[in-house]
Structures are given as structure tokens and as C-alpha cells.
Amino acid sequence: MEATWSLWQLLLVVSLLMLGLYCCYIKIVHVKYDCIPGAPRASFFFGHLPIIWRMVKNKELMHDLFLKWSEKYGPVLRFNAFHRVSLLILSPEGVKEYLMSPQYPKNRIVYGQLYNMFGVRCLGNGLETDCDYNHWHKQRRIMDPAFSRNYLIGLMGTFNDQAEDLMKVLNEKADGETEVDVMSLLRRVALDIIAKVAFGLELNTLHSDQTPFPRAVTMVMKGLSKARNPFFQYLPRNRKVVREVRESVRLLRRTGKECIEQRRRAIQNEEPVPLDILTQILKGAEQEESDDENMVDNFVTFFIAGHETTASQLSFTIMELSRHPEIVAKLQAEVDEVIGVKRDVAYEDLGKLEYLSQSRSRRQDPFFKLKTTPRDWKALVISSQMLVFLLWPSCLEAGSQRSPTVISTDSRHYALDREEKCD
Numbered sequence: 001m002e003a004t005w006s007l008w009q010l011l012l013v014v015s016l017l018m019l020g021l022y023c024c025y026i027k028i029v030h031v032k033y034d035c036i037p038g039a040p041r042a043s044f045f046f047g048h049l050p051i052i053w054r055m056v057k058n059k060e061l062m063h064d065l066f067l068k069w070s071e072k073y074g075p076v077l078r079f080n081a082f083h084r085v086s087l088l089i090l091s092p093e094g095v096k097e098y099l100m101s102p103q104y105p106k107n108r109i110v111y112g113q114l115y116n117m118f119g120v121r122c123l124g125n126g127l128e129t130d131c132d133y134n135h136w137h138k139q140r141r142i143m144d145p146a147f148s149r150n151y152l153i154g155l156m157g158t159f160n161d162q163a164e165d166l167m168k169v170l171n172e173k174a175d176g177e178t179e180v181d182v183m184s185l186l187r188r189v190a191l192d193i194i195a196k197v198a199f200g201l202e203l204n205t206l207h208s209d210q211t212p213f214p215r216a217v218t219m220v221m222k223g224l225s226k227a228r229n230p231f232f233q234y235l236p237r238n239r240k241v242v243r244e245v246r247e248s249v250r251l252l253r254r255t256g257k258e259c260i261e262q263r264r265r266a267i268q269n270e271e272p273v274p275l276d277i278l279t280q281i282l283k284g285a286e287q288e289e290s291d292d293e294n295m296v297d298n299f300v301t302f303f304i305a306g307h308e309t310t311a312s313q314l315s316f317t318i319m320e321l322s323r324h325p326e327i328v329a330k331l332q333a334e335v336d337e338v339i340g341v342k343r344d345v346a347y348e349d350l351g352k353l354e355y356l357s358q359s360r361s362r363r364q365d366p367f368f369k370l371k372t373t374p375r376d377w378k379a380l381v382i383s384s385q386m387l388v389f390l391l392w393p394s395c396l397e398a399g400s401q402r403s404p405t406v407i408s409t410d411s412r413h414y415a416l417d418r419e420e421k422c423d
Contacts (some may be wrong), residue, residue, distance in 0.1 A: 026083050033085045038078030039069050047080025066090065106131045117223050118233045118242050120249045124297030128305060139298070142284035146198075146277045153347045155197045160344040162193050165206055182318060187311040188214060194306035198277040199259050199299070213255065216248035220304060223249070249300075256299035257292060277302050331356055 026044065042050040055062050066088055069077050075091030089095050098104055108131050114123045123129045127143070130136040145151070166189045173180050188205040191214055195201035205214040223245035226232045233242045263282060266273050273279055278299070285295045321328050338352045339345060350357075 022083070029083050029085060030080070033078060036078040036085075036087070037073040037076065038080070039073060041080050045082060047082065049081050102133050105133065113227055114224070117220070117227060117249045118246050120246045121253070121293065121297075122220070122223075122249050123301050123304075125294055126297035126301030128301045129297075138288065139284055142287065143277065143280050145275055146280045148275075151275055156345070156347050158193065158197050162189055162196075162206070163345075164343070165189070169206060183311065183315045186314045186318075187218075187307065190307040190310040190314075191217060193310075194303060198302055198306060200263070200274065200276065200278060201255075201259065212251060216251040217304070217307070219245050219248035220252060220300075221308060224304075252300050252303065253296050256296040256303075259299065260292060260295050 023044075030041075039048065039051075041047050051065070052062055055065060066077070067090070069088075070090040075089065075094055077088040077090070079086045079088055089098055106129075111129045111131055114129045115125070116122060125135075127136065127139055130139065166185065169185065170180070185206070191205050192203050195203045203211070203213055205211060222241070226238075226241065226245070232238055259278060260282065263273060263278050267279075267282065281295050281298050284290070284298075285292075288294075321331070334353060334355045338349050
């Protein structure tokens, strides 16, 4: 009994010693990086996390909080969580430096969460998650031909056809009473477009959203959000969602393997194949002698990133346009002047739609009751889809291995490069 009590005392002393050392380490981190502007911490241990938890509980948009912080403390903000310090960069100049410079490597912990999705390989070592700069750079250069101007011009027919199909669906619902989930429609049309122009797939999800593939994509997007919580998959109440996400990831990867095998046979049989992303994935694998799993990684990466960016941008923009009829009138006038009565939008027309290209917004409200379908929606859909293809190369230029949506980094780089500011 006495020996047991002594053991418990020893464990208690060791635990308290470890806790004290950890507290000292946190304090050292605070002293080292508090020179970087930032809001007051809500907790010594948790840092700013309690503020975020409270906003999530109240269903508030945390990005509004980041914007307020930037207005008060500046465009580079410190964010504390336990012993870790991250930077939130909200200025265009800062984001550009961060994205374009190889001295800011990807955080292996953060991007490692995207490698697997609840234990099933998801994005793997694709362009989005590859933490090896040299390997990423080689992959990036192999993809260049899939974003060439001549190839993009050849896609205008597909963009016009898909946008026209969307206009027909919207016209059928434009009775002023039917509630339309615009976000869902735009996701489906964007999914149809990226599937056809990048991988040669005919999904037709715009007219049938009950097929397994679009639901699988939706579940993967849901999984990407839920996976931020490291304990989510272990909670009993989440077992059904975790199982569905795993099955969805397997479906996407299985579809990718089938597409790759079909395209590989076509190339071996010397059949004509488009110079699309799928072809470039195969060429890259041949040059690097990589396995099929790495090719599937890029298939899933481009599928997820290619459609979600377009759908989100369009949803936000259309929502904001519904609040500003005076801007809609200007857009309509520009579309009437540039497009006129033509059915299809030409590649040359996109450069002339200057006012349309400036449309930006940041909030989401995807439900509308349509009375009429604006004629400029088709041009907006086409220009946004083309914008995604045009921005992918520029966002992934030489020297940058990051996604343009990631704007945080480990604070030690800031301190190392700007040591004089911390003295």
C-alpha cells in the first residue's frame, strides 16, 4: 500500500513538473512572438481558440472577426493556439509574398490532414498537398499545356452549352414563387464542366442530382470541413457521416482509376486524345515513373478544387447582385453591348466584359425566388469558369506551391525574416 502511494506521488510530481515546463514553454513562445500585432488572447493555454469556439457555437462567421481584427491591428495578425502561433495575412501584398516565395513551406501537419480522409487516402500527394517543393514544381510544369490559351479557346463550346442548359433550368423555375437552391445548381453545372473538359466524363448532374457521383463530391467537401476537428471521427454520433465520407472518397478514387485506365489504353492504341488535365497527369506519371495512386491524387485534387471554386464565386456574386439592382442594370447594358443577340459567348468577348469581371462578394445566401432569369447570368457563368482555368496557372506559378485560399503560416518565418521588429 505504501509503495502504491509513493508511486502515485511520483506520478503527480512528474505530471506537475511536465505541466510547469509546458507553461514555461508557452510563456517563451508568447514573449518571442507577441511583437507581432494581434488581438488579446482569451486564454493562456488556449490562446484565441475560445473566441473561435464561441463564434462557431453562435453560428457566426469567423472571417468577419478576422476582418475586424485586420482593421484594428493591421493586415498581418498573430493567432495563438496552445504553444503554436500562426499568422493571418489579409493584405494583397502579404498574400502574394507568402504564395510566391518558396521560403514559406507548407505546414506538414495541416496538409497531412488532407492526405487521408478519416483513414482513407484522399488528396494524397497531389498538387494541393505535396509538401516537397521540387516534386511539386515538377508536377506543376507538366500541367502547363492543359492551361494553354489555344486549349482554353477550344473549351468555349462546352462552356456555352453547359451555361445554356443552366439557363433553361432556371427559366423553368423563374415563376416568382418557386424557391431555387442556386448554390446547388451552380455546383452541379460546375461539376459537369470540370468533368467534361478536364477528364472527358459526361456526368449530367445538372438534370439528375440523384446519381452517386455528385453526392460523393458533396460528402467529400463535408468531410474536408469536419476533418478539421481531430476528434470528429471518434465520436459515436458521427459514425454514419464518417462512413459515408469514406465511401465517397473511395468512389471518387475508383472513378479516377477507371478514367486513367481508359485514357491510358487510348494513348497506347494511338487514338486521338484531348490535351486535357487527365492527359497531363498520365504524362507526368510516365516522366516520374509514379504509381497509379499518385495519378488518382491529382484526379481528386482537380475535381474538388476545379468545381468548388467556380460554384462558390458564382453563388456569392449572384447573391450580391440580387441586392444591388443598379449594378445588375450596368452589367445588363454591358452584356447587351458586347454579346448582343448572339447565342454563344466567344473567347474574345470575355476580355471586353470589363465591368462583369470586376464582380466580387464575400457572403453566401444560396436561395432565391426568381421572377426572370437575367441574360447576363450566362456570360457570368462562362467568364467565371474560364477565370478558374486562367487563375490556376498564375496561382501556382514558379516559386509558389500553395493553394491561393491558404493564408496562414508558421510565425517563425515572420520572426526570422523580421527579427529587428521583435527586438
